[in-house]
Amino acid sequence: MTTNEKRMGACSLTEEQRKVAEDNCGLIYVALKEYCIPREYEDFYGVMAEGLCNAVRTYNPNRGVKFSTYAMKCMRSACFMEKRKGRTQRSGNDVAIVSLSDPVPGTDGRCIEDLVPDGSDFVRAYEQSTLIRKTLDRLARKYELQGKYNGVKVDRMYVFKRVCIEGAAQSELAEELGVAQGTISRIARRVKQDLACMLKQEGVETW
Secondary structure, eight states: OOHHHHHHHTSOOOHHHHHHHHHTTHHHHHHHHHHSOGGGHHHHHHHHHHHHHHHHHHOOGGGOOOHHHHHHHHHHHHHHHHHHHHHHHHHOOOOOSSOTTSOOTTSTTOOGGGGOOSSOOHHHHHHHHHHHHHHHHHHHHHHHHHOSBTTBOOOHHHHHIIIIISOOOHHHHHHHHTSOHHHHHHHHHHHHHHHHHHHHHTTOOOO
């Protein structure tokens, strides 16, 4: 068994999915060269492999997007999340609750960074992501000061993350938090509106 097969075998995949992952393992090296520097290749190989496995599990060919394109975005997300985690461990400081590199459900693997329509390439969008993260931090602090939402004690940023980023079902989240589904829907919509408004004030157009 090759090293690639061992890494793929460690992922939770069916036999058919594992075959697809192994057939596309070359994308891992493409992603490493695209999103990492040479000294990071060894450390991030496993991260990219996990991103590829996630792409295999969640890919939907009916969306009209090539698997390679979707897989690269999943690996990019996994890489940036790992790097952000590393920065957090080194600094010991709080960071934004929402991961801006997570693929947004229903958008063919796009993330919040991709929703900045400035006509430039990914590098430009990534530069603006710093501003977006800071804006999310400001929004989280604002909600903390406001306290309850319409008399209901709910972490609004958590709702935003679970619904808008992770694609959680509103009914399930409502049951988890012990609130009405309509409350979850209104919170998610309001947070998204507040975020867009704050970013617009900074000169960033989003959705």
